[in-house]
Amino acid sequence: MAGFFKKLFKQITNQAEVDWDELEANLIAADLGAKLSTGIVDELYDLGREVTADDVVEVTRKRLSKILPEDAPAPAPRADGKPTVILVVGVNGTGKTTSSAKLGMWLKQRGHSVIMAAADTFRAAAVEQLQRWGDRLALEVVTGKANSDPSAVCFHAHQRAIEAKADFLICDTAGRIHTRHNLMEELGKIRRTIAKQDEDAPHLTFLVVDASTGSNALNQAKEFHKASPLDGLIITKLDGSGKGGIAFTIYDQLGIAPRFIGTGEEPEAFSIFEKERFVSEVL
Numbered sequence: 001m002a003g004f005f006k007k008l009f010k011q012i013t014n015q016a017e018v019d020w021d022e023l024e025a026n027l028i029a030a031d032l033g034a035k036l037s038t039g040i041v042d043e044l045y046d047l048g049r050e051v052t053a054d055d056v057v058e059v060t061r062k063r064l065s066k067i068l069p070e071d072a073p074a075p076a077p078r079a080d081g082k083p084t085v086i087l088v089v090g091v092n093g094t095g096k097t098t099s100s101a102k103l104g105m106w107l108k109q110r111g112h113s114v115i116m117a118a119a120d121t122f123r124a125a126a127v128e129q130l131q132r133w134g135d136r137l138a139l140e141v142v143t144g145k146a147n148s149d150p151s152a153v154c155f156h157a158h159q160r161a162i163e164a165k166a167d168f169l170i171c172d173t174a175g176r177i178h179t180r181h182n183l184m185e186e187l188g189k190i191r192r193t194i195a196k197q198d199e200d201a202p203h204l205t206f207l208v209v210d211a212s213t214g215s216n217a218l219n220q221a222k223e224f225h226k227a228s229p230l231d232g233l234i235i236t237k238l239d240g241s242g243k244g245g246i247a248f249t250i251y252d253q254l255g256i257a258p259r260f261i262g263t264g265e266e267p268e269a270f271s272i273f274e275k276e277r278f279v280s281e282v283l
Contacts, residue, residue, distance in 0.1 A: 012053040020045065023056070031214045031245035036252055039063065061279055067248050068275045069257055072232065075168070075204060077112060083161040083169045085194055085201040088234070089187060089224055090208035092175030095236035097126050099208045099262055100172040101133030102270035103234070106260070108139065112167040116141045117157030119150040119190065120174045130172055137267060140164075150174055150186065151193035158197050171202070184227035191228060206259060208234045209246065217246045221254055232259030235273075244282045 012018060020041055027037035043059050044051050078084055088103070090096040097120060104114045116139055120126035127143055134141035142157035154171045161169040173190060174183065194201045207230050209217040224230060235258050238244050247258045258273040 010053075012051075012056055018044075018051045027060070031211075031217075031249060033218075033245075033249035033252065036063070036067070036248060064248050064279050064282070065275065067252055068279075069251075071273065071275055072257060072259060074110075074272055075107065077167040078203075081165060082198055083115070083158070083166050083201075084203045085158065085161075085169045085171065085198070087171050087173055087187075087190065087194075087202045087205040087228065088208060089173050089205060089228060089230075090175065090234075091220055092123070094175075094208045094210040094213075095262055096120075096175055096208040097129050097172050098133070098265070099234045099236060099260070099270070100170050101130060101137060101139070102262060102267050103206075103260065104133075104139045104168075104170050105137045105267050106270055106272070107168050108137070113164070114139055114168045114170060115157060115161045115164065115166045117154050117169060117171040118143045119153045119157075119171050121146065121148050121150050121153060122174055126172065126175065133267075151190045154190050155193050155196070158194055158201070162197065184223065187224075187228045204231045205229065206232050206234050207256070208236060209250070211235050211238045211244050211246060214246055218250055218253065221250045221256055225254055225256065230254075230256045232257055234258075234260045234262065236262040238263050244278065247278070 024037050024041045027040055028034055040060050040063050044055060047055065075084060088096060088100045100116065104116055107114050116130060116134055118127040118130040118141055121144055124146055131141050142153065142160050144153040150173060158169055173187060191202060205228050207221055207224050209220060233250065233256055235244065235247055238261055251257050261271055261273055263269045
């Protein structure tokens with residue numbers, strides 16, 4: 001049982017009777033959102049009897065399992081031999097560049113060839129970070145000059161991936177602040193530029209969100225989804241906080257499901273999203 005819900009479980013166990021307002025506030029504090037939290041409390045109240053901590057966990061677990069869709073298939077190489085292009089987007093500090101590299105390694109471990117594009121060109125540290133990951137994981141990284149056009153880096157990396165007949169191209173895009181319109185416009189330019197060599201590209205766009213940021217992650221998802229339709233989430237920093245409730249809120253409100261999760265700094269601390277496992281670990 002995750003840290004937050006373990007604490008909640010003990011709190012309810014030690015109470016003579018449930019404080020419904022406090023329970024709802026605690027569920028909201030777990031990033032489940034007001035709508036979902038109210039629904040859980042209503043269902044518990046409708047049991048019409050004294051509610052135990054086990055009841056809270058069981059009802060919450062069932063409700064959360066119903067919200068998320070069945071697990072999506074893993075990204076797969078295309079039948080026509082062209083690279084599957086994956087854009088990785090998100091604000092700085094969420095673990096975006098690290099997640100891009102981990103995703104590359106995850107695909108490589110499954111026998112796929114992968115090329116990375118260091119398109120976060122306005123942050124030199126991001127390019128260097130991805131290059132270090134590339135050296136460490138034996139992944140080819142395409143870079144441009146400092147402050148060069150991110151869409152140009154993606155274009156050249158796409159060319160390279162096509163020439164090399166790579167299965168996947170992963171583009172680590174600039175860490176955009178979701179409230180800055182011009183940076184969102186730049187993301188649209190990257191999409192248009194990649195489509196010049198393959199009208200169906202990019203094929204997947206993943207938003208990296210930090211599980212510990214709560215409602216801010218929901219706001220980021222809303223803004224990025226407007227600028228570049230999202231195909232899924234990579235949820236990071238699930239290693240210590242015991243949170244992760246924001247995943248349910250984002251799917252409930254926007255229909256964007258988790259696809260991968262990161263639980264630590266090491267490259268192995270990264271896995272494909274499995275609904276039942278995730279729900280049991282959150283609760």
